[in-house]
Amino acid sequence: MPNPDAEPLVEIRDLYFSRGANSIFKGLSLDIRRGQITGFMGPSGTGKTTLLKLIGGQLFPSRGTVFVEGHNVHALSRGPLYALRKRMGMLFQSGALLTDINVFENVAFPLREHTKLPEQIIRDLVLIKLEAVGLRGARKLMPSQLSGGMARRVALARAIVLDPMMIMYDEPFTGLDPITKGTIVTLIKQLNNALGLTSILVSHDVEETMSISDYIYVISDGEVVESGTPSSLKQSSSEWVQQFLNGYPDGPAPFHYPAPEYIEDLLLGR
Amino acid sequence: MMNWLQNLGRKGLLLFEGLGRAAIFFVGMVGGLGVALLRFRLTLREIYSVGVLSLVIIVVSGLFVGMVLGLQGYVNFAKFNAEESLGIFVALSLVRELGPVVTGLLYAGRAGSALTAEIGLMKTTEQLAAMEMMAVDPMRRVFAPRFLAGIISMPLLAAIFSAVGVLGGYFVGVGLLGVDAGSYWSQMQASVDFSEDIVNGVIKSAVFGVACNWIALYEGYDAVPTAEGVSRATTKTVVRSALAVLGLDFILTALMFGDI
Ligand SMILES: Nc1ncnc2c1ncn2[C@@H]1O[C@H](COP(=O)(O)OP(=O)(O)OP(=O)(O)O)[C@@H](O)[C@H]1O
Ligand SMILES: [Mg+2]
Numbered sequence: 001m002p003n004p005d006a007e008p009l010v011e012i013r014d015l016y017f018s019r020g021a022n023s024i025f026k027g028l029s030l031d032i033r034r035g036q037i038t039g040f041m042g043p044s045g046t047g048k049t050t051l052l053k054l055i056g057g058q059l060f061p062s063r064g065t066v067f068v069e070g071h072n073v074h075a076l077s078r079g080p081l082y083a084l085r086k087r088m089g090m091l092f093q094s095g096a097l098l099t100d101i102n103v104f105e106n107v108a109f110p111l112r113e114h115t116k117l118p119e120q121i122i123r124d125l126v127l128i129k130l131e132a133v134g135l136r137g138a139r140k141l142m143p144s145q146l147s148g149g150m151a152r153r154v155a156l157a158r159a160i161v162l163d164p165m166m167i168m169y170d171e172p173f174t175g176l177d178p179i180t181k182g183t184i185v186t187l188i189k190q191l192n193n194a195l196g197l198t199s200i201l202v203s204h205d206v207e208e209t210m211s212i213s214d215y216i217y218v219i220s221d222g223e224v225v226e227s228g229t230p231s232s233l234k235q236s237s238s239e240w241v242q243q244f245l246n247g248y249p250d251g252p253a254p255f256h257y258p259a260p261e262y263i264e265d266l267l268l269g270r
Numbered sequence: 271m272m273n274w275l276q277n278l279g280r281k282g283l284l285l286f287e288g289l290g291r292a293a294i295f296f297v298g299m300v301g302g303l304g305v306a307l308l309r310f311r312l313t314l315r316e317i318y319s320v321g322v323l324s325l326v327i328i329v330v331s332g333l334f335v336g337m338v339l340g341l342q343g344y345v346n347f348a349k350f351n352a353e354e355s356l357g358i359f360v361a362l363s364l365v366r367e368l369g370p371v372v373t374g375l376l377y378a379g380r381a382g383s384a385l386t387a388e389i390g391l392m393k394t395t396e397q398l399a400a401m402e403m404m405a406v407d408p409m410r411r412v413f414a415p416r417f418l419a420g421i422i423s424m425p426l427l428a429a430i431f432s433a434v435g436v437l438g439g440y441f442v443g444v445g446l447l448g449v450d451a452g453s454y455w456s457q458m459q460a461s462v463d464f465s466e467d468i469v470n471g472v473i474k475s476a477v478f479g480v481a482c483n484w485i486a487l488y489e490g491y492d493a494v495p496t497a498e499g500v501s502r503a504t505t506k507t508v509v510r511s512a513l514a515v516l517g518l519d520f521i522l523t524a525l526m527f528g529d530i
Contacts, residue, residue: 056403058399058402078407082405082407083405085402085403085404085405086404086405088403090400092399092400092403094395094396096395096396096397097400098397099392099395099397109404109406110404110406113404113405113406113411114405114406158404162404
């Protein structure tokens with residue numbers, strides 16, 4: 001059982017970020033504790049992917065700081081930032097496999113770029129990771145020959161091949177069949193506990209996220225609306241959280257992108 | 271009127287912003303050239319895809335351009351009984367102008383557009399972002415090797431174009447129209463100067479190589495990450511490379527041959 005009082009690995013303080021006029025984070029502050037699985041839930045378009053890119057230093061906030069292992073990510077120069085990134089795995093929403101090389105080479109890619117290991121060891125390491133995601137037999141396929149779920153699993157194997165200290169999963173469950181989804185859930189849990197990783201899990205899948213996260217942040221409209229352990233979240237008195245967890249169609253959470261009054265739009269719209 | 275001025279101002283600002291980004295991109299890419307040299311295998315792979323795969327179109331075009339030169343040259347020189355000078359005419363046109371320029375234009379259409387589409391798709395599918403997160407710098411791993419490969423390939427392609435063109439001219443002039451083979455070659459040998467003609471031609475094609483590949487790679491890098499964005503970027507690459515090649519050719523020609 002992970003220690004609930006573990007020190008934070010990622011500390012986000014007073015983070016502001018906007019895309020043009022659209023302000024996505026307005027003073028976000030939160031901690032992600034070492035060794036835990038921290039879930040992020042929230043409606044589509046709230047900026048979950050954006051948050052992961054901010055943590056990885058790919059986007060720059062307009063204000064506020066992100067500390068990873070005590071380093072201010074956005075103040076690091078290239079060398080230290082890249083050194084830090086080697087220890088952060090990230091599973092992209094789309095998989096983001098390199099399309100000109102096959103599955104094996106995709107998983108081997110970080111090893112070939114960052115290590116001088118002999119071919120035999122690279123082969124073994126890659127096969128171990130592919131075995132873990134159940135795709136050892138698919139190593140010769142090209143990314144275009146994979147289904148969406150398979151591509152995601154290959155991307156997962158690639159994300160863990162350097163044995164990072166932390167992994168960020170962007171929607172790891174969407175578009176997977178129940179069996180694969182179950183495997184991935186178990187895999188995330190196992191990786192976290194067996195390797196002592198810290199996991200950040202962004203997902204819409206309430207059930208899966210609740211089942212494996214140690215701590216959950218629900219974000220909406222640029223802020224944390226609720227946070228807590230899964231069981232405390234279920235007991236939350238917030239109408240908003242209840243709406244989100246239970247998927248009620250109407251409630252405090254707006255389903256619509258901000259727009260002028262519907263009637264006006266229809267009658268006067270030009 | 272106000273609107274028009276505003277629009278002009280905005281367009282101007284966007285233009286300079288774009289130029290600035292392209293310049294930063296260029297510096298980043300040049301910074302990666304060291305890695306591209308050290309890991310030459312990466313560059314070799316790209317030389318294959320931009321250079322070797324462009325060979326067919328270069329050879330075929332070179333042959334036809336040379337044949338046309340042979341024919342036109344013969345028809346006109348014959349009026350002055352100067353058919354023996356055909357070799358000079360064919361070789362100088364090719365080495366100084368047509369080789370580098372036509373190769374640049376063909377390269378933009380064949381390899382430049384492919385580069386833009388490839389990079390644009392890598393951006394659209396987040397492959398570049400994924401590399402960054404794997405602590406692999408796309409400037410060094412993706413852009414610099416392609417850039418170097420393009421700069422190496424272009425002069426070679428232009429040289430092949432000119433060589434094949436000279437043969438095409440020979441085929442038409444000597445083979446079909448009966449110009450004396452000895453004078454075709456000896457006049458060519460006597461009049462084509464190594465540093466004046468050949469080296470300047472090579473410099474031209476190297477400059478076109480830098481321009482075409484910079485444009486192609488930057489357009490891909492800057493593409494709006496959608497299918498439409500990539501298709502627009504590809505078009506822009508071909509148009510801008512063609513204009514750049516022709517514009518630079520004028521400037522280079524003026525600098526190289528203008529003061530004789
Ligand atoms: N490249 C971009 N340019 C402009 N706006 C963007 C860009 N990427 C994302 N956005 C905007 O930022 C907001 C947050 O996007 P983000 O991808 O982080 O959402 P998300 O929470 O991951 O959503 P989902 O759950 O659907 O993946 C969205 O409103 C989107 O319109
Ligand atoms: Mg997302």
